[in-house]
Amino acid sequence: MEKEKYLVFLNDINKxxxxxxxxxxxxxxxxxxxEKLTDIIDQKGPFVLLKNKYPTIKDTYQLVLIETYSCDNDMGQYSAEYMQELMRFGVKHWLRIEESGEYKSVIFYKNHGPNSGGSLKHPHMQIVGIDDIDYKLKIKDEYFEGIEVHKSDNCLVNLSHRPFNGFTEFNIIISDDLYGLNExxxxxxxxxxYLLNNYFVKCDSFNIFFYHFKEKIICKVMPRFTSSPLLLGYGIKQISSCEREIVDKLKSMYFQ
Structure with a gap:
C-alpha cells in the first residue's frame, strides 16, 4: 500500500x-x-484574483481571491446578485486551473473567522493547485448525503448525516454543467x-470547501469551533443530537 502523502508547511515564509x-x-x-497589490491575474469590479504573497505550502500554486473592497462585510450580507457574480468569478478560475492539467488536484476554499484557520478578516477565498496529492482519493459519496433541507431541479441542500469531520456540515450540490450555480x-x-446569526450556539467562524466530484460541483459549509480531541487524537467523528432541530430551523427561516 502506498504511504499517505503529506504537504510541507514552509515555516520560514509563514513567520x-x-x-x-x-x-x-x-x-x-x-x-x-x-494600489499595493501585485501579481494580479484577473480583476472584475471588487473581485481580484492574485498570487498569494505568502505561499506557505511547498509544491503548490497558491492564489487568493479578494471578495470585497473593504473588511466590513461577510458573505451572509452580500446581495443575491453580488454573491452570484462572486461564485461565477471564483468557480470559473478554479475549474480553469483544474482543466489545465498542470496539477494533481486543485482545491477551492474559504476561511472566515478566528477559528477557521484563516489569518485575515478581509473577505477572501483561496485556490490552490497541488502538485502531488489528489484530494478526491479521500472523498466518499456518504460525506455529501444527509437530511434534505431544500431541493429543486438544479440544486440540493442537505445536512450531512455522515460528515467528513463531524458535527454540522451542510452540502450544496449542483451538476458540473453549472446550470444551478446561481442557486x-x-x-x-x-x-x-444562518451560521453567523441564528445557529443554536454563537458562531463567528466557518469554512467553505468546494469539490468537483463525479460530475457534481459540491459546496460544503462547516461552522468552526475548537476541534474535538476525539477527532484529533483518535479519528473518532461525532454528529449532533439536534440535527432535526437544525434542519427545521434553517428551513423555516430561509427556505419557506
Missing amino acids: DKPNEFKKINMKECPFCNR LSYNLKKIVH
Missing part, C-alpha cells in the same frame, strides 16, 4: 505572514490598499447568514 487574529505583522490590511450561490449566502 513573515500577517495575522490579524493573533496581532502578528499587522500594520494595515493588505487587501484594502489595492448554489444564493443558498450558500443563506447558510452563511
